[in-house]
Amino acid sequence: MAKAKTIYYCQNCGTQSATWVGKCRNCGQWNTYVEEVIQSTSNGNKPLSAVQSQPVRINEIDSSRSQHRINAGIEEINRVLGGGIVPGSIILLGGEPGIGKSTLLLQLALSLKSSMSVLYVSGEESDIQLKMRADRLQQTNENCYIVNETNTQNIFQHIETLHPQLIIIDSIQTLQTNVIESSAGSISQIRETTSELQRFAKLSSTPIFLIGHITKDGSLAGPKVLEHIVDVVLQFEGDRNYGHRLVRAVKNRFGSVSELGIFEMRQEGLREINNPSEILISQHAEDVNGIAIAVTIEGLRPFFIETQSLVSPSVYGNPQRSSTGFDLRRLNMLLAVLEKKCGLKLNAKDVFLNITGGIHVDDPAADLAVVISILSSLFDVSVDPKSCFAGEIGLSGEIRPVSRIEQRILEAKKLGFKRIYISSFNPNNVNVNGIEIIKIAKIEKILTSLFPE
16 A cells, blocks of 8 residues: 655646645745645556557658647637637636536537547436427537536546547536545646546547536636646636627637637527627617727637716716726726817816726737717717727827738728728728728827817
8 A cells, every 4th residue: 555645736827735834935925835645556556548559650750630620510619719629639628617618529429420420428417407408509519518527537438438429528626536635626636637638639639518607707717827838728618697708719729719609698509690780789779978989809700899987077086997898008008198188177077987898909900989979978979889899098099000900991891881980001902892982190180080079
């Protein structure tokens, strides 16, 4: 019998120490070290590998198989992954409890073509519960297998019997290996079980989806080494007060991390949103002031986002500045530019900004729409709902050009907008028929063009 060994792990970053310390020397967090008992197995049990690796010359490696991606059956997932599932990849999906992670991956397993066999390993739900969810989704796949198991050695035995072409683990925090004698969900168990799955995936070219829990501050639970082991890290997020859900790529070795997948949560499952503007732009019965439409881009897809502002006299001594879905520091910068370049007295006004739909905007092209909405609320003048805006505002008050402006203009024309306001520093060859392009060089020109009074 091997002698037990005690190691202290930092629950935040995974750094190990022989003794307990109050402050982690790596991440600087206090009281994050937890004692774990680790003991090597004495019976020689080792993780099962379907294929033994052999050295091979680099010129003899067939690179054509890496170009073959598996169609996930859900276009939004294909978009975020960069065109499909890469064979042998490890994909980690994280999100808040109850946001719909299990629903999304079960829907993916049922959406794959029937010729692909899928093994869904559940350590949190019974097979009856998964069947009830599948019935609610109204989808079926005769080659989708469900197993309730948490021991990785037993899971590999099921894999050897079924030879699945895709594996889903729900969740990685519930798995446990015989190699490590510590409780499931501990740092050492998460790291070892993920490493076993990674070795199997690379040797057998079988893609594996992992569901991961998140901590109270929104980061993925477990050591940071977990994010280094996997190939793709997806963040599944959404506001509980809204029905839509967003899938963001935080890390992607096979594609861009700028792509975004949008779903709508319904009783029958997640519905793909091909036109994001249908949920991000509100419908109003009459003209309302303080509203402007921004043309932003996430990845390769244009987004039309409604920005709402409310400017009112400050009742208290210090004016309030509140922003939802937009960087508050950037909002303060835009207000300072308006005061300096336009002579507006906003230092005695409360300013509230909201990005509809419960999403967060990082594209600087939204600056112009934010300023327009603030001016609209300040002067109590509504903006034409058929107008949209795309421009970044500099500290000197100039309207700076933004990337892929022609793509933004074409999308605005397709959605029925009559005019778009852009920077006059954009290339002169930008010309799209059917929509009026208005170019502005300075923020002062906005007052004379949209708010002449």
